[in-house]
């Protein structure tokens with residue numbers, strides 16, 4: 001009787017153990033299958049030594065929406081972004097705290113002008129010294145005193161020229177302008193690629209709904225960067241679950257698809273200040 005009971009316990013434990021092994025085996029198999037699917041999606045090009053990637057940037061002052069985006073998408077893809085902040089003096093203490101938290105999570109907080117002024121036009125009318133005194137130094141002082149390590153700048157309206165670049169490169173590491181896909185036949189002609197050539201002025205391609213760059217087009221830009229070992233600079237304003245038509249808004253799904261593409265193709269996420277550090 002006692003022996004039978006011991007035998008039954010042994011059989012029971014063996015069965016449980018086998019089942020456990022089966023489950024572990026199944027999970028491993030599933031991981032392998034998923035890995036194969038991923039590598040099946042992987043496009044040709046250099047893999048292990050490729051430094052291709054993307055700089056995701058967001059402009060203006062949608063701090064709450066940026067923070068919500070960070071909470072909902074960043075953990076899954078381990079992405080980082082650069083947030084170019086304008087009108088900093090109008091932000092509440094709570095929003096400034098959120099910016100500091102974003103910085104602590106590995107995102108970059110950068111400058112976009114104290115009053116979001118058109119640099120070229122303002123300097124033409126008021127001079128370079130006035131522009132720096134009113135738009136740049138107070139912004140840097142305010143942001144830095146609030147614990148934000150600002151080293152980069154995005155031009156409001158993408159308005160820049162050689163003289164504004166020369167002026168602002170005294171205050172910032174990297175400047176970002178804008179590029180548009182209108183009349184561009186091939187993605188290689190776009191100006192939104194960093195080519196590891198130590199330039200300190202780069203252009204971003206808009207992904208908000210208003211720029212009318214469909215996801216398939218954005219993916220072809222990413223694909224070109226992957227195949228040619230370049231970094232794509234993208235910019236948006238307000239991330240929302242579903243972007244309104246012709247708005248300066250980007251749907252979560254667009255950002256998520258970009259993140260998926262980067263991860264599946266073993267590309268990297270860069271911040272703007274990473275570009276300056278690249279050799």
Ligand SMILES: [Zn+2]
Nearest residue numbers: 059060156157
């Ligand atoms: Zn702006």
